[in-house]
Amino acid sequence: MATQDRLIESTQELLWERGYVGTSPKAIQQRAGVGQGSMYHHFDGKPDLAAAALRRSAEQMRAVAEADLAGPGTAHDRVAAYLRRERDVLRGCRIGRMAQDPEVVADPRLRAPVEETFDWLRGRIAEVIAEGQAAGDLRPGAEPADLAAAVVAVVQGGYVLARAADSAEPFERAVRGALALLAAHRTD
Amino acid sequence: MATQDRLIESTQELLWERGYVGTSPKAIQQRAGVGQGSMYHHFDGKPDLAAAALRRSAEQMRAVAEADLAGPGTAHDRVAAYLRRERDVLRGCRIGRMAQDPEVVADPRLRAPVEETFDWLRGRIAEVIAEGQAAGDLRPGAEPADLAAAVVAVVQGGYVLARAADSAEPFERAVRGALALLAAHRTD
DNA sequence: GTCTATATGATGATAGAC
DNA sequence: GTCTATCATCATATAGAC
Secondary structure, rough: OOOHHHHHHHHHHHHHHHOOOOHHHHHHHHHHHHOOHHHHHHHHOOHHHHHHHHHHHHHHHHHHHHHHHHOOOOHHHHHHHHHHHOOHHOOOOOOOHHHHHHHHHHHHHHHHHHHHHHHHHHHHHHHHHHHHHOOEOOOOOHHHHHHHHHHHHHHHHHHHHHHHHHOHHHHHHHHHHHHHHHHEEEOO | OOOOHHHHHHHHHHHHHHHHOOOOOOHHHHHHOOOHHHHHHHHOOOHHHHHHHHHHHHHHOOOOOHHHHOOOOOHHHHHHHHHOOOOOHOOHHHHHHHHHHHHHHOOOOHHHHHHHHHHHHHOOOOOOOOHHHHHHOEEOOOOHHHHHHHHHHHHHHHHHHHHOOOHHHHHHHHHHHHHHHHHHEOOO
């Protein structure tokens, strides 16, 4: 693998594990097996490298979500598939985690991929829900964009509860609760 | 105000704004208007002071939530009041934020108040929902603990979406979505 | 109890050899 | 392109005067 790619991949991992503030250039270099100069040759510095890593993580997260949302079955099935997807719950969300970091939120280059990912995800789920309402699969009346935001929030909040408890259980409960609420919106 | 209290309060604010990793003893001292020696006289170090600050924030968060959950109205009304409470959305949750910090999660003294707060909150909301089901206010069948976890997750996830978007809108949408889903579980 | 040195290591980056 | 100095600054604490 090329040096750039190794640097980006190491940064993706470290941002996930330790956040932006907790990730040092030195740690990135060591994990990538690369010297100082090499990193600063390919990237302007920590923010530049982090931006590249976040863009790549965002792409990957979109692809994984799209696989569930474009899958087979009714709208309800596809949203349920998204909620039920197997996740490494205690590691949290690579993208959602960044929203807690003040330096990420303050830097437009770092926040952009985070914002775009959730905008896309909420919009995509809203689309599925709207289809379901139009097809008579889901009860009409509720605003699809609101329901979509709630679905995404349950997952992101589930991660928070799981890490707080050091256990996947609260995440699984939150998902089951959301599914129970959604089931009442089915018409079949 | 006593020096200890000023230190604890400054630490509460800084943990909220910058997280545990991002909060330095120096910053705490400066905000409290206190010298180095003074801080180390009253507390063993950063972890000790942070633990005291988190315990106090946890107490305060419990009291605020209990005010909504013990309020007037049906079970549905009280859960809705909790969801609808006015929040400083872009600042996020003082307690939930800590769950993202690896050093907090790794240190039992720091994680304990976080875990206990969410355990209590999920349990308390589950109690209210169970009451509502027993009273015929809420549709029976769904597991109260699951619904409670979903409700708490919507709020915590709402904060994540809001900070990602640098706007309160996704939070408000998520709450509206959750309310729409809950409304379908009312029996009146 | 509070303050001002002082110490040790990490952070984020630059300089310049190879 | 990659490496090894080197640097200024910050983080976290200890020591000891007052």
